[in-house]
Amino acid sequence: MINNNLHFSGMNKVRLFFRILIFCVLTVVSQIGGLVYLLTLYIFKSLDPRIKSKVAFTILKLTSFVVLYLITAFIIVPPVAALFGRVPLPIYSANHLKPLNKITWMFNRNYVTPKLRRAILNASVEMNKKYPGTEINYLDACFPFIDKFPLIPHLSHNDGRKLDLAFLYIDNHSGKESNESPSFIGYGICEEPQNGEVKTAEFCKSKGYLQYSFLKYIIPQSSKTDFKFDAERTKSLVELLDKEEDVSKIFIEPHLKERLNLQSGKIRFHGCQAVRHDDHIHFQVK
Template structure:
């Protein structure tokens, strides 16, 4: 672990699967984008354990976390990922051909594999169109069409994070909050100068 990470109270999330947690893309870890506060790592491991009791073999795929540097050093393009308290986590999917649970993701980096609003659902992405970055990963990322969104398992994972006392805030698009029947006040509405949250859930201490 780089001494600088220790100095700023951050620990790395694992390079390879450990306690049912791994990076969705190895580049996240290779580029040092995988640092969090020790409490957030412990929570992520606890969620991995809980998910495996219900769905054996499930892996929590983490996406961008934070750099190991001092507080306030942002992990672009996620301006708020600057203090070790923030983590993006991938959704779960089902292999369409076999109908079995998969640990894969339609997008090679997780971002861009959106579950967009359906007719009749709240549609925040269409209200944030004047902010270019809101949907900037959407619509061009090469996506696998072999996977379908696993609603039940994603709902359980988000609820497992919500249940953790240390987690104070989550960001998720309103249409998925509604579709997954999530009612916790911990799920807050992110600003249009953020990015869309229908390809991952953001959790923070």
């Protein structure tokens, strides 16, 4: 009897550990996922004895979690986020702005202040006027709630005022302007410095900032040769953002600022403590 009790106690501790782990992971990646998980556990606590098949019970619980999560994310969160001064960016193409990856909006990483949304929509519309057919791909923004709540792995995407954008590219096979990106997440495939340009990544590595280029080594590079960095359109996008009165800072790698002849004081080096910005544009508003 004692051994059985000890075994039962051990199983409970293991289950509790995994539940805490799942709660933490879901909270870190989506902000609301952990709470939805707890709600699902609460609902199914009373159903546990009634469903004999463990497989059926697990499938039903997982399905219920997904449904509850989607209802929360797309019906409940947007109006509540508005109370925190944040609004979602479009989840499909709207005003020539779209997410590069569906994970961004599925995990609530597409919330910004109204000022920022206005700035990027203005820039997207103007880009399409100048380059018909061009769509701007946004990457990570911020979570819907609570200033200082971290959007891992970013250092500063925690107040609704920051947004990352994918570079613009030319399709090497067709030679035409493309709205696609060589990286499926928009990060990690870098436009390296050319001969004579400043090599910031090497400098940061020499100072011990080993995280500076880590995405380059974990993101598959197989699609890199399919695309060519579109210097003209990327420069135009940065300049349009610079013209927006509410935009306060734009981060891009120093060698690209030099290559594209970008002169604005808003365009700055982000520091070695971050990650390299020759794979995307970061901008923020006041």
